[in-house]
Structure formats: C-alpha cells, structure tokens
Amino acid sequence: MKHAAAFITAAVITAASAVPLITGGTRIEYAATENTLTSLGSYLLGEGELEYGKGDFNHDGVVDGFDLVFERKYVTEYSSKLPEGMWVGTGENGVRLYWFSGGTGYIFGGGAAQTTDFTASVTDSRFTFSSGGSTAMADIVWNSDDSFSLHWDDYGLEAFSPAGDTALLPSSELTGEYVTSGDFGERSWKFSGYTGSCNGREFFWLPEGDGIKLCWCGSTEYGDIEHITLSRTDKHHFTLTYEDGRRESFTRREITTVNGITYVNGIMIANKTYALPSTYNPGALTAETQTAFNEMKSAAWSEKGLSLSICSGYRSYSYQSTLYNSYVNRDGKAKADTYSARPGHSEHQTGLAADINYAGSWFDSTPEAAWLAANCWRFGFIIRYPQGKQDITGYKYESWHVRYLGKELAKMVYDSGLTLEEYLCIDSVYKY
Numbered sequence: 001m002k003h004a005a006a007f008i009t010a011a012v013i014t015a016a017s018a019v020p021l022i023t024g025g026t027r028i029e030y031a032a033t034e035n036t037l038t039s040l041g042s043y044l045l046g047e048g049e050l051e052y053g054k055g056d057f058n059h060d061g062v063v064d065g066f067d068l069v070f071e072r073k074y075v076t077e078y079s080s081k082l083p084e085g086m087w088v089g090t091g092e093n094g095v096r097l098y099w100f101s102g103g104t105g106y107i108f109g110g111g112a113a114q115t116t117d118f119t120a121s122v123t124d125s126r127f128t129f130s131s132g133g134s135t136a137m138a139d140i141v142w143n144s145d146d147s148f149s150l151h152w153d154d155y156g157l158e159a160f161s162p163a164g165d166t167a168l169l170p171s172s173e174l175t176g177e178y179v180t181s182g183d184f185g186e187r188s189w190k191f192s193g194y195t196g197s198c199n200g201r202e203f204f205w206l207p208e209g210d211g212i213k214l215c216w217c218g219s220t221e222y223g224d225i226e227h228i229t230l231s232r233t234d235k236h237h238f239t240l241t242y243e244d245g246r247r248e249s250f251t252r253r254e255i256t257t258v259n260g261i262t263y264v265n266g267i268m269i270a271n272k273t274y275a276l277p278s279t280y281n282p283g284a285l286t287a288e289t290q291t292a293f294n295e296m297k298s299a300a301w302s303e304k305g306l307s308l309s310i311c312s313g314y315r316s317y318s319y320q321s322t323l324y325n326s327y328v329n330r331d332g333k334a335k336a337d338t339y340s341a342r343p344g345h346s347e348h349q350t351g352l353a354a355d356i357n358y359a360g361s362w363f364d365s366t367p368e369a370a371w372l373a374a375n376c377w378r379f380g381f382i383i384r385y386p387q388g389k390q391d392i393t394g395y396k397y398e399s400w401h402v403r404y405l406g407k408e409l410a411k412m413v414y415d416s417g418l419t420l421e422e423y424l425c426i427d428s429v430y431k432y
C-alpha cells in the first residue's frame with residue numbers, strides 16, 4: 001500500500017487546508033459513497049463520466065481497475081469497521097492521540113489539554129462520534145489496514161496512523177515519575193504509557209525513528225511538537241537531545257511508602273532521609289542476601305584465596321538505638337552522626353546490608369577490600385558508601401559495607417559509577 005503511505009504524508013502536510021492535495025496537485029476525493037462505486041464501475045465499462053476528482057481511490061493519479069479493487073476492499077468491505085487500539089490523528093485540531101476500544105475510547109491532546117471520553121460507531125462508512133452530550137459525524141475511509149482518515153462534516157480531514165512503539169523505550173516501560181536535569185533546569189515528569197505531564201503541562205509522545213515525537217497539549221500549533229533523539233543509559237536513565245541541541249537527563253524516581261517503608265523504583269531505602277519503622281524486623285539477612293554472600297565468599301576464595309566473612313549483618317532497630325546512643329554519649333551527636341546511623345536510618349536494619357571482615361579503616365588497604373570493590377557487583381552487591389561521596393551518601397567512606405541490590409541492578413549501579421543516592425536522584429540528609 002505504498003500509495004496509501006504517500007496519501008497520509010500529503011494529508012499531514014496539507015491538513016490545515018480544507019481540500020488536501022497529494023504531491024503533484026491531484027485532487028483527492030475522500031468521501032466515497034455507494035454512488036461513486038456504481039459510477040466507477042460504469043466509468044470503467046465506458047458507460048459515462050466521473051465527477052471531477054472522484055474515483056482515484058488508491059491515489060496513483062489514474063482511475064483504473066486497481067481503484068475498483070481498492071474501493072471494494074477498503075470502502076465496501078470496511079464500511080462498518082471501527083478502529084481499535086492507539087492511533088494518532090493529524091488534522092486541523094493538531095495532533096491528537098485516540099484510544100479505541102470496542103466502540104468507546106478517549107482522545108488526548110490537540111486543542112484540549114485533557115482526556116476526552118467518547119463513544120463511536122460506524123455504519124455505511126459514516127462515523128458517529130459522541131462525547132459529553134454532543135455528536136459529530138465524519139466519513140471514514142480506510143486507506144489500508146493500518147491507515148484511515150476521517151472527513152469530519154464540520155471541520156475537515158483528520159488522517160490516522162497507528163501509534164507504534166520504539167524498541168529503545170517501549171510505552172510499557174516509559175511509565176512512572178522522572179526527575180530531570182540539564183539545559184531546562186530541574187523538571188518533574190510523569191509518564192503513563194503514551195501520555196504524561198512535565199511540570200504540570202500535559203503531553204503525549206510517539207515513537208519516531210530512533211527518537212520520540214513529543215506533542216504538547218493545549219495547542220494546535222505544529223511548533224509545539226518536538227522531535228527528540230533518545231539515548232538510553234539503562235532501565236532507570238535516559239537522555240533526550242532536542243532539535244536545537246539542548247539536552248535533558250532523565251532519572252526515574254518513583255517514591256512509594258508501604259507500611260512505613262520507603263521504596264524508590266521498588267528498591268528499599270534506608271539512609272539519612274528515609275527511615276525504617278521500628279516494627280520492620282526481618283530478623284536476619286534476607287535469604288537472597290545470604291545466598292549471594294555465600295556465592296561471593298566462595299568466589300573470593302577460589303579465585304584469589306581471599307577469605308570473606310560477615311562481621312555485622314542484620315541489626316534491629318533497638319540494637320541500632322543502643323549502639324547510636326552509646327556513640328552519642330562518647331563522641332557527641334554531631335560526630336556520632338558521621339559514622340553511625342540514627343535508629344531506623346541504618347541500612348543494616350533492611351537485612352540487605354553487611355559489613356565484611358572488619359568495620360574500620362584498617363580494612364581499606366587489604367586485598368580483600370580491593371577484591372570486594374572490583375567484584376562485589378558480580379554477586380549483586382555495591383560498595384554503598386564510596387570514597388569522596390560523603391556529601392551525597394551522608395557517610396564517610398566504608399570499604400567494608402556492602403548493600404545487596406540483586407545482580408541486574410548492582411551491575412547497572414556499578415557501571416554508572418554513581419552512588420545509590422545519585423543513581424536514584426535522592427538525598428541522604430537528616431531532616432530533624
């Protein structure tokens with residue numbers, strides 16, 4: 001259906017005019033009816049003339065038998081076919097996203113910065129659209145199985161193509177909350193499938209080659225469509241490069257609280273900002289963490305003859321409370337806060353953190369520490385408080401403290417070179 005593709009391109013280019021033209025200026029008749037089928041058949045049999053501009057259903061500039069075949073398939077056979085799924089409509093109302101599902105659906109974008117629910121039906125290629133008590137009608141013309149147009153009775157043509165997916169970042173994965181930094185300053189984005197908002201301004205997006213097309217709502221101007229190159233770093237990060245060269249880095253940051261426990265993108269967090277409730281008590285390292293440590297211990301021994309052991313694993317809220325208070329009594333609160341967590345804020349309470357061999361700077365220069373730093377990601381761990389990142393993690397360098405994240409995430413964090421706080425775009429500062 002190459003002609004159909006050309007037709008859509010032409011329709012998009014000239015959507016603002018009432019009578020769309022294909023390249024070369026041939027007039028297109030969109031509103032096909034049973035009458036034109038009869039007259040096309042008669043015309044091809046040499047029994048009369050066609051009205052000017054009619055009959056060229058496949059838009060190749062010639063009225064011939066192919067048009068009759070085309071018309072029978074897409075006009076007659078599809079005279080009661082309703083679209084299904086996500087479609088993009090381009091016309092005088094700008095670019096709009098349509099979701100069709102069994103005669104109901106919604107529109108997003110175009111002149112209205114909101115979602116409009118509708119019901120739709122098709123009889124004899126007449127498309128009836130109802131929303132909020134008002135009804136609009138259009139002729140629906142299928143140009144191929146994956147393209148159709150609506151010729152609205154009151155405001156012209158709208159050409160439709162399916163909303164595809166990009167392999168780089170499918171709509172199912174581009175969901176959730178992101179914070180950004182870059183040439184636009186800090187912005188807060190929400191994505192939900194194809195729709196979303198940025199600092200409260202609504203948009204929808206569509207795949208476009210290796211990038212995305214971002215369509216801002218509340219406007220019918222084509223200038224409000226941005227063509228953006230997308231490069232993906234990992235599951236939680238991607239970068240957009242705008243047409244004018246400006247860049248914006250996206251970090252997924254979805255903070256949820258379940259039973260007082262904070263999760264960021266589903267990852268349990270205990271740091272100086274986020275505390276665990278006193279009731280959270282796994283009782284020991286989680287089974288997964290213990291298994292991963294055992295695997296790491298075997299590898300360190302078999303690969304390098306290094307011996308790893310856990311000197312402190314799970315610590316309860318009450319134990320941490322006793323520990324912290326004893327440090328405060330000895331060194332004062334300000335100093336204690338630099339090396340010991342307040343109760344609820346210790347990562348050891350998660351059951352996902354462990355101190356290896358010796359919890360002190362003596363461990364820093366050991367071959368075990370070097371091996372741990374280079375290899376713990378392979379077993380699902382990260383060095384949680386790296387050197388020089390005290391302002392970000394809230395803790396001095398701890399070569400011995402590892403946090404279990406699972407192999408996939410630990411590798412992504414390790415590869416990023418970021419601390420967990422930077423990776424998730426969160427802070428670690430006592431707020432009290």
Ligand SMILES: [Zn+2]
Nearest residue numbers: 348354355401
């Ligand atoms: Zn520790």
